[in-house]
Amino acid sequence: MQVAGAYNPQQQLPNLTQQINSLSINGQPQQGPGQVKQPPPGPPQLFPQQGLQSNVQQPPQFQPAPGPGYRPPQQPQPVPGGFPPQIQSQHPFPPQSAGQPPQANGYAPQPQQQSYPPQQPQPQAGPPHLGPPGPGGYGVQSPPQPGGYMGPPNAGYPPQPQQPIQGQPQGANYFTGPPVAGPPGPGAPAPGQYGMPLAPGQYPRPPGPGGYQPNLPHAPSGPGVPQYPGMPGAGAAAGTKRLDPDQMPSAIGVMQEDQQSRGGVFQTNQRGLLPPLVTTKFLVEDHGNASPRFVRSTMYSIPAQPDMLKQTAVPFAIVVNPLDNPARDEQPISCVDLGPMGPVRCIRCKAYMSPLMQFIDGGRRFQCLLCKATTEVPPEYFQHLDHQGQRVDKWERPELCKGTYEFVATMEYCRNNALPKEPAFIFVLDVSYNNVKSGLVNLLCSHMKSLLENLPSHTPVGFITYNSKVHFYNIDSSLAQPQMVIVPDVADMFMPLLKGFLVPRAEAINAIDNLMNQIPAMFHDTKETDAVLGPAVQAGMEALKASERVGKLLLFHSTLPSSDLAPGKLKNREGDRRLLGTDKEKTVLTPQNTYYNNLGQECVGAGVAVELYLFNNAYIDVATIGQVARLTGGAVNKYQYFQADIDGPRIIGDLAYHLSRPVGFDAVMRVRTSTGVRPTDFHGHFLMQNTTDVELGAIDAGKAIAVEIKHDDKLTEDEGVFIQIALLYTTIFGQRRLRLHNLALNTCGQMADLYRNCELDTIINFLAKQAVSKSIDSTPQAIKEGVIARCAQMLATYRKQCANPSMPGQLILPECLKLLPLYVNCVLKNDAVAGTQELTPDDRSWMMYNLMTMGVGQTVHYFYPKLIPVSGPTAQLDNPLPIRCSRDKLSEDSAYILETGIYLFLWIGASVNPDWLQNIFGVSNLAQLNVEPITELPDVNSDESLRLRGFIRTLRTERQRHMRLTVVRQRDKMELVMNRFLVEDRTSDGHPSYVDFLCHMHKEIRGLLNQ
């Protein structure tokens, strides 16, 4: 389908909306509630079916689009509000709701906070709420509808309660029964008028670009409130909604459902087992496959035929967090020391000993499942086989029975064939005017001692400061006072100190203390505004080289490096900020010179990672200088307009998290796969100089790498796909180790298997990273269209190949991908992927860097923020229940926390309970609250305050990031900022709302189907 035509959300959406609305009107649920198979509790599992239209009877209205001419509605003003939501999700109903709710049309009550009539259960409320409405609850009503919906459970999900009968076994499809296209309610505009789709004539060509009339600027919410007869529910009553977003599949619902059904213990004993969602709390028992905390694949059943994969357009990729920690109650990772023999490896592909190796020949040889070669077992490693052909010691050796384990590496795995020394941390602090004035220097120095407590006592630390020159500090404990050694020749950096620069933290504690008193004093009246970034990095690198250590530089930098005397001079490109979002945006998103890239490479070569902490007040060209961090496996952290008194806790908190996080240095990662597939593209922060080795100066638990895998060849259906990820690194204690993750996936011959075993969060993570990677050589428009098209193809292929035959107008979503449109919309409106002109190029680049290292667990909330009520009776801070990210869900008399992993807002409704205010802020009236300077909640002695602060602390700990708290009062200016994160809504800069996007997606799919 050529929908390709410009998708212009602004203009088209209204139409779509209308269509939907109109369709839905009569919406009859196609399936009876009982039929619907409801998977889980999650309320919204519905899938909007796109076709909201009735499949059935209203042929006329809903035209499947064949016709070319889609005629724009004549009247621009749709009645937006008019139609109740029509989306029907197929599975609206939670299984639990045993009874079928009588409601016929159940318009599914999404729990709205207020707008909906009371009857509807609160969606947020957790599992239970799902139940209420019968299936019909969601616009879909009539159970009896035959084709309606199939919601077979995924195989993977154990606890599916009732399966709809009709449903084809495929779990995933839903389609909504399109309601009978109800004629528009009274108030509703006549279809024709609005250009409602349904009428054949009207929609000649649904998708065609031309089809949408550009000029129809309807505001989505139209005046008229249509009444839908069909929608008994709130919709009608409230009269304010057109298409009820609550009918759409809800992320919250899916997560809650998964938590319910999949929480508990997850055993990795089978290959191709689809793991619980990342949001689900579960424990992993490692029985031969790596825990999903370390590796997640986008799919767990890999089509044997490359063509099939291509057809579905579902990416095959894995996202690896190689150094993540097991959860608290899980078993720690075992470490195997095979002594001087070193790890046992396949003779051909060099894969490491793993459960994937099969011992043969009485245990004298083993066959590698990756490359099929057989290798002699080294005599020291020999062990007899038991009657099942397993080694007798299988259960004693982690490398034979676990998916994840470590080997102690021998000398030949080490740099220069010498066992490593402890890696060092070097703090490289910009002491130019900006940082001194903002109080950063003072702040860091005063907290340095406590920050260092996070490091092992033997870890060497060193300090460098710089402005237009670079200063090294000798903190040898034998000196009476620290010595400062200044290297003024920044064009030709070198290491001036041999001893005393890197000293084990515990030994030098007094000297460091002393130094930390001196540094602020020395620079308190500095007038230097220059800070030479490149030489400072070089300085740190040289220092590490000189001490023959690897390590990490923590660089605290404030200004655009503009000194003529130092290499790495950058020019200010901020004048070009208008370019963001246009085809030329890559000129500001790509590095302006190669200096920092080269520097990064050099650092990796020396085993040095660079973490950038930026404290800029102006353009600093994150795109260029961030390359150093990117290539070395570091991160870019940005604290614009930093002021120590306001942002102090944040940077200190971030640093503490950073330093305490598990980390590996001087690492090389290699992904090996069984024959037939091979890793092709890598996304993340690292350096690749060839096609296989991912080189990292350092990698910590918070960083993930996405790896796309492609077919080389056809696979056989019964063999499976095996992946071994080996990370060679140096621990913080200076031990060289190999961490191995093994993952076995199924192969399948049926497309349905693929759809049943998809991992949407991982897909989104990968797609987003891929989009960001492309943004430096493609145009935003092309990227966006590409993502949409791919998404449409995934769904269309499913519809075509796997779903039960049904009316073409129906939107049928596979169970595993039912949130795909929602998430894709979130991705497309995310700052990292689609920077707009409201964003500075720096922020955009920063977001891009951030995204590239995020694991699946982080991207979930990064794209779909957590919105949690924190006041009032519904607040359950111990077991918070997020609600959907929509403005509509915010109630005036309550307060909410919104958290994306980077931002943290506390939104306070205008008529919030004064007691709550008093308990939290110590003021009785919202007007008295000065929110500007608040970044932490005040220390009020009340239970509520303690709980809320504890909750925020928990959030930050989970994120390993001290997110700054922004307090937003309802109707404050800041609300605009926060609104951007209410991702189900339409944004001020024109990104469509969830509903709108879904409609658009439906149209695209139809277009594809009609091709």
Added chain:
Amino acid sequence: MVIRWGRLWPLPFIEMTLGEFTTVDPFKVVKVVESQVTLHRRHPLPRRAIKEECPPTRRCLYTPLKERNDLPPIQYDPVLCTRSNCRAILNPLCQVDYRAKFWVCNFCFQRNPFPAQYGAMTEQCQPAELIPQFSTIEYTIMRAQVPPPIFLFVIDTCMDEEELSSLKEAIQLSLSLLPPNALIGIITFGKMVAVHELGCDGCAKSYVFRGTKDLSGKQLQEMLGLTRQAPGQVPAPGAPGAMPGQVPRQQGPVNRFLQPLSSVDMYVTDLLGELQRDPWLVPQGKRALRSTGVALSVAVGLLECCYPGNGGRIMLFVGGPCSQGPGQVVNDDLKNPIRSHHDIEKDNAKYMKKAIKHYEALGVRAAANGHAVDIYSCALDQTGLAEMKFCPNNTGGHMVMGDSFNSSLFKQTYQRVFARNEKGELRMAFNATLEVKTSRELKVSGAIGPCVSLGVKSGCVAETEMGMGGTCQWKFCALTPSTTTAIFFEIVNQHGAPIPQGGRGCIQFITQYQHSSGQQRVRVVTVARNWADATANLYHISAGFDQDASAVLMARLAVFRAESDDGSDVLRWVDRMLIRLCQKFGEYSKDDQNSFRLAEHFSLYPQFMFHLRRSQFLQVFNNSPDETSFYRHMLNREDLTQSLIMMQPLLYSYSFNGPPEPVLLDSSSIQADRILLMDTFFQIVIFHGETIAQWRAAGYHKLPEYDNFRQLLEAPMTDAQEILQSRFPMPRYIDTDQGGSQARFLLSKVNPSQTHNNMYAYGGSMPVPQSSADGGAPVLTDDVSLQVFMDHLKKLAVSSTA
């Protein structure tokens, strides 16, 4: 002021004879021992400066800062001749009209009015500068007060612990010898060069530079964040009455590296205390990487940026050769020995040219800014003095060579740098400029001494150059009371202006310098000599000949030539000059060798030349290039007496027969029952004759009945101590016995009148000057003896064909 040889003005002059200045140049030596200056300059000047044709012309040795206690304290400015191209200073030789208050310049004959403050002057009441005794006079310029001297220590840290700690001690000790207001700075170097910021609280700061990369002054200035002061715009110390030490602290960063000793005393002591050896590992078979070249460059640059035109010393302490970067003299591989004279001759010294260029440029820069560079080199091997010599030579700095910083030779010598006079002032002066003015018939053709030419042309500059010529002004960045320069003059026949019979030629030496107390002073010496007619009054001329001074001047010229010419050429030139002199002033009949006689004033001159030819100044055999440079450096700056000792060592003999007596520097003086004390300036050798040595070995001096023997043994030691106490640099002290290995120091100096070649041939027929039975000891050498030399000289001098 006294002129040692021709006396000062009011006395009858014998010296300057007037002759046919056009044709024959009589020997004229004006030896101004007592006053002030010495000039010397080698680098840019081509050696054509000394033309072969030109026999020794009139020349003098001038010691600008000769210590004198009779100088009146004069606290006003000198009166200058008003003629713009003259500007000579009023002196006792000028004609004065007391009534009309006019004076006539004795150089240009300009009539000048006296300034108003001289109104009260009468013939009976003369200002000091007109009183004949004060032909040497020193003015203290009160209005131009300069800051105290600067001492910048540049310390090598590539040495072993013991050496370094001795060096640190020595430097710490020297801090107590400096005036408290002196500005001091510290640079240390090894593989890298560190400039230490002084007086920072809490955290010692230093700026570090790579040892392999030279930095221009401008780069250095930017990197160190220095603000440049306009030359001469030194911080004025408030009111003139202010304590000299209280130079107001300058604002800005300038003072971070150079601060008054009094305020950073403790800091510097701690800094030196914590100073560590260069930490970089020196692998087996390698030399330490030492960046002397860059360190010196940084030091010169630092002073150049901060205090151009203010007196200061850069004191460089090195414990080995520069092995990397600019100024490298050898690489760090011990397989490659440092260059020898042989290598240099064969053009095998790979780094030498570049290094010389580097140090020479530094020397010029330092000199241009008035900063002296001292080099204290203590190592068993060479350290590259041959390359670095330009720095001290151009700037008047010291060069000291020793084996170890732990030796008393270094310690004493170093301490002596900071010697003080009776008034408690440091015996050194800074940033001096010597200007020479001559009356019309005389022109200055050059100078040889520890200085550089300032390139100032004036009417009294001769066309021919000798030494550093083409100028009438020279810069001495540092002066000591003994610093002596040779100055060469030329007599010019000005057409139409014949030199008046009975007239006098005048020379005025004007030395402006920065006194160690921070005052600007001007010392003026004016001398005059009668003109004599060479054809008519050759006697006068020869009577005015000062053979000592002449020998020293000849040595300087020869050394100056030797720096660039081949050694044998120089020797031939020296011979030719000597022969010519003998021809001119000797009395002889042609071709009759035996008739040759020299007048008394010339009698010792050939002997000086003989020893000069054999000396380490012209013979490089057995000396390293560093040693040669060191010896030549000393010859180039010391005064007449010391220079003579260097050329022809003194030898004293001690015996039971009487008090110590000077004896001939001859192998015949070596007697078994005597103790000899030889002073070569660089070494003091005590040489025990064979018998004495045996007695000593037998321990007789410990027996009470042989107390006289003990006294005999002690006598030369006591005398040696006296010399050791006073000389700079401290000589090497050698105590040896006849037949001992160290005896070679003596044997190589004495005239080999008895050698293995002639001891049997001549048998006992050799005249034995001493009464002792056995006639000295033979020296195993092929060198010719003085007797042979003299024979040849006579033969050539009288030869009509020569």
